[in-house]
Amino acid sequence: MEGSVSASTRKAYASDWRSFTAWCQAKGYTPLPAAPETVIAYLSEAAAAVRPDGTHAYAAATLTRRAAAVNARHTGAGQLPPGADGQVARALRAIRRERSTVQRRVDPLLTDDVKLLLRAITESTWPGAVAATRDAAVLLAGFAGAFRRSELSALNIADVIPSRHDGVYLRVRRSKTDQEGTGLVKALPFGHDPLTCAPCALYRWLDLLAAVDGEGGRPALMRAVRQAGPADTHVCRRERARLHAELPLFRSLAGGGAIKPARMSGHAVNEMLKRRAAAAGLDPSRYGGHSLRAGFVTQAFRAGADSRAIRRQTGHRSDAILAVYDREYAPLVGNAVTGLGL
Structure with a gap:
């Protein structure tokens, strides 16, 4: 029971x-x-x-x-x-x-908003680069994969499946609407811009995890940060083997750039997004962990995607919830008012 x-x-x-x-x-x-x-x-x-x-x-x-x-x-x-x-x-x-009150919803983060947050992540040296690398990976995976924050928190390294042709597959073992663990695979395609390439962001973070999970410890992690190179170049096309470690993918951080073994919680994802929104000049009270998932749906509707294609990534079982995003965040998409000539 x-x-x-x-x-x-x-x-x-x-x-x-x-x-x-x-x-x-x-x-x-x-x-x-x-x-x-x-x-x-x-x-x-x-x-x-x-x-x-x-x-x-x-x-x-x-x-x-x-x-x-x-x-x-x-x-x-x-x-x-x-x-x-x-x-x-x-x-x-x-x-x-x-x-009879309107439910409060966080604002969606659209593609341009995500770019704004990423451009504000400027740390490239030790120790700030560790948090910057992790947060960029969380932002892009959460947005491109339409993830719930609980799903991001539950990902393990073994759930990252490299695809030479498509980019990266992320395996969701269990979700809010899949309590029996049927599972879902989300595809994160190669991006044109290195700044917004989700596979690049994930691989940069995996390189840091490989350093800290090995026997090199802190010195190895510091070397990995120095060797990471600029974020304006692609690192996603290099042939990569699948890792089978059943360790958390996104982890908590300690002061001084240390990566903890503990899993990053859904609450921590929410707080990180608020911090990054504030650093980019946005009002953090209007955003939260769900802003990435809501942003994916809203941006997809604005780009002309149909509900079935959107549900393929979000995992929604019906169009009922998608209609909420369509109605509240993209009210002009497919709306006859745009053809009135006003």
Whole structure:
């Protein structure tokens, strides 16, 4: 039963269940088994809670997840879920209708925006070049591959598959919409400009990892930085063997240019992107880890790609989510208003 959901979902459900049981104890209700009216009362009180600034303390999505957590705990205990008769679902619909607020979304980073961020990454000497090399690889892989930040974090070195004809393939073993691990391969083609060539960026980072993962340690890493050469030349056409190391691809960094063995978290991807956006003169509050994936979809729509071609890279199973990007970020694409002659 525990293996049927992701670790992050288990952690969220455990927190939600603690919240529900604490509320039941304070109010004198029985948490297991719980009546539908008990769950509705709990959700209603949470929906009415506000912060000092007057905003809602809990988003509607959070309340929906909490209801799911209560149902899941009942199912796991062999009890009938309180949401089985539909009353809880109707209460949640009422909460969402009452809120009727537009969901806040981060701005997409389009191709020109990504170039702006990359041009602002100017560190080419030790130790700043280590972070610059890693961040450029994360930015280009995330944008060209339409990655979620959790997917970037989960990549291993063995998931990088060189292709002499196409560029680089990146194997996504598991994702938000693929919890059973069917897998997906994303292709990052050779780029015309070395600045925006995703295979070049990945290979430069892999060269640094090879130095630090070998027996040379810090001196070898420093030599690799010096030998990396300028970022305005291609390094992607050199024949490269596939590496089979089951070690994290994108890793945390320590002061002084040291590369840690620990995996770069999704939160760290988000914070890195904000730092790089600020360094490029953009407002960091408007961007986040999802800006790369949203930027891919938006740029692809603006370039005339159809939804099937976009889903081939993003891994979306339907056009429903893509329609959100199309509507909010590219409203003039295919819109008849452009032909009115105004």
